[in-house]
Every structure is written in C-alpha cells, then in structure tokens.
Amino acid sequence: MNAPGADSTPHLPRGVRLKHDKVRGEWLLLAPERVVKANAIAVAVLERCDGVRTLREIVDDLARTYSADRGVIESDVTMLINDLAMKRMVDL
Amino acid sequence: MRDKIAAPAGMLAELTHRCPLGCPYCSNPIELEKAAGELDTATWKRVLSEAAAAGVLHVHLSGGEPCVRRDIVELTAHCAEAGLYSNLITSGVGLTRDLFEALVAAGLDHIQLSIQDAEATSADRIAGYEGAFARKREVAAWTTAAGLPLTVNAVMHRANVSRAGRMVELAVLLGARRIEVAHTQYYGWAMVNRAALMPSREETETAVAEVEALRKKHEGRIVIDHVVPDYHARFPKACMNGWGRRTLNVTPSGRILPCHAAAMIPGLEFWSVMEHSLAEAWYDSPAFNIFRGTEWMKEPCRSCDRREIDFGGCRCQALALTGDARNADPICHLSPDHAIAQEIAAQQAPDVAPDYVYRRMKTKA
Ligand code: SF4
C-alpha cells in the first residue's frame, strides 16, 4: 500500500461516516466495528474528503483557512489520511 | 450512580433464533426461541429508537438469521432514520437479490457474512446446508458491487482449522474489507459439540501463526480481527470490554442482557423491553450493575492493578470453570483455580471426532 499522493482524492467509503454524537457531545468516525474519536483537526480534514478535491487542494485550503504553515499541515494531513486508509476507513 | 456509567455504544439485536443453517459451533442457546415468542415490528422499532437516544452507535442486526424476519427492511430503514449505524450479521442464505437491493436502499451500512470454510464441500457440511457456500459467494459479490463494506466471519474449529490462512485469502478475493477469524468459544450449541469441534493444540497454534503472518501481507487491503483461544494466555481477555461498559444485547423475546452468554449465570435478574426502556435496564437493572466496576470483585482481582484493564476476565467462564461467577477468570495465572484452565489447555482432541449435533429448533413430538 502506497502512502497517499498529493493527487489522490481521499473520501469516506460507504459504511464509514462522520457523526456528531449528541449524547457524548463529540465527533466520531463510525466504521465497521470501529468508533474513532475525531478531534477538531480531523473533522476539518474529513469534511473536505469528498472524493473530488485532491490531497494537495485540501492542504492548501486548510493552510489558508487556519493561516498555518503549509508544510506542517501537509505532513499532519498525510499522516492522518494514511493511518485511516490502512484501517480501510478512507479510500484514496 | 447514573452519571458514573458511560452510555452504551453498541447493541446486538437478536431479531430471531430461526436460521436455515445448523452450524454446530453456534453460540445460540440450546433452548431456541420460537417465532411466536419474537418481539413484533413495532416493539423492535421502539427499542431501536431507545437505543439511539441512549447513545448506541452501532446496531448489529443478528440472530439466528435476521433475514428470515419479514420486517428486516423496515427495521433497517428505522436504524437509518434514527442515525444508528446498521450492521447485518447474516449467513447469506435466505437473502435474495431483491431483498438485498431493498436493504441497500434502506440505508444498510455494513454486511457481516459468515463463511464456514474455504472449501465448498466442507463448508456446506459444517453449515448442514447444501449449496450454502455458493450462495454466500454470491452475496459477497453483490455486497462489494454495491460498495457496501463486507466483513467475513470465520469461526475456526477442527474441520477448518487447517485452512485458516486460506479463509483470509478467500476473504481478500471476495473483496472483504475486514475479516473476523474467531476460534470457537464454547457456549450454547458449541458446548454440546465441544469434542467434535476442538482442534489439537498444534493445529490451533499453526492456524494462529498463519493468520498473523497474513496481517502484514494484506495491510491496507483487509483488516484482520483475530480472536484466539485464551487457554494459553497469562491474563484473561477483557470480556465485553467490561460488564455493562460498552454493549448490550436484546434477545428475540426482548430480554436485555449484558452479553449473549449472560443468561447462563443463575440468579441474575434480567429486565425485558416490554417492561422497561433500554436506558432503564442499562443504568438500573440488577443484571447490569452486579458486575459493573470493581466493587463486586473478590481477591486476587480486588487488589490487582489490572482490575480496570481486564475486569477480572469473563464472568461466564469463571462460572463455568470455578462454579462462581465472582471469581477471577481462571485463565489468569493469579487465579487460585488456574490449574483448571491449564488442565483444559492440556486436553487432547479425540482421535476420531464424534458426529455433529446440528443446531435445530426442537419440533414438538
Ligand atoms: S452460527 Fe450458523 S446456525 Fe448459528 S445463527 Fe449463525 S448461521 Fe445460523
């Protein structure tokens, strides 16, 4: 399995969804037999994973929106997406 | 008390005990519930709504074979409306193309398909149903074509243990995103068939190593969840992630249990969905509170620093092997009854396996 490239278009496959859980007051990523807590950064990333935008565009957008260092954002986002792809929670 | 208890995250909805297959390793109870004793559609819908309100995230529509319920599509749609993540745990037999399409349209999130062996003849013999294997392959193909995540459930025992690795390869071939390889746990019908199911220790160890080696090979393609026999371990498993901590179980007739085997523990008072809401049962019923936390523990668990890690292991196993559900699970090497577990670990599988007692409903004589 290759690490996600800048041109990949990450998206949540069917059967994986981001949900705001009212009972616990937090964002969760639901997948088969898995519940992963999503912090604010993960939510911002995953909301942009629509299968249309490329990883490069997602990083650009986040760097702009949060006026953050692009290099830092890129490595964080790539790590998150790679980790979720390994768990089959994100398709590239 | 209530504010100290975390909300339930998962619910196993045993919609029915009816099933066209007869797997001898089935963990359903010997006394299977007849169709007449099953909850009706309106009640299940209410229970599902109560589950969502109580904080349940995943609902496992199970059985028996959940697809024999005529309201399975309606119940699946209700899960979607309530925001519940729905998982259909099916044998695949009884699932027609039309029914499958209807379930997908109703918003089903995930299919968990049992496969009895990597080889058709053996698989059908284990299931006690000719043609089952071919039907399952078909259901797997529909599932992946529809883009739905597929999990293959493989229960390992004497007849298929030598093909554990091939089961994983088959699951990959079928396009499954996940496989659960679980060595038989001896509850219900599996207990009756124990001598026919138990593999030798060498066979088990080879199978476990084979599956572990495939984990790396298929990383990123398939997630392998591996439930290995714990007889050789030093510490017990955190059974159910702790009693009444994450999940609950509703039986076909509406009893609310902390785990599917809990009904075997004598003296527990289970509440029914006919008299109580799910939340009431979760927070207040004696059956859930009796083994919650660490207060109920005896030594050596009571003062052990692992008590919040494995919660003393499995209550049902403690009962079955030591006669008292409050004891430490004897799998633990600190348990005074550990010798019992060691004895079982040393037991030899019989040279010739007895015939299966297939799981069937009793018919009136
Ligand atoms: S284990 Fe086999 S017999 Fe038992 S419910 Fe599942 S498919 Fe049916």
Ligand code: SF4
């Ligand atoms: S003594 Fe009890 S709590 Fe400690 S490891 Fe053994 S089973 Fe777990």
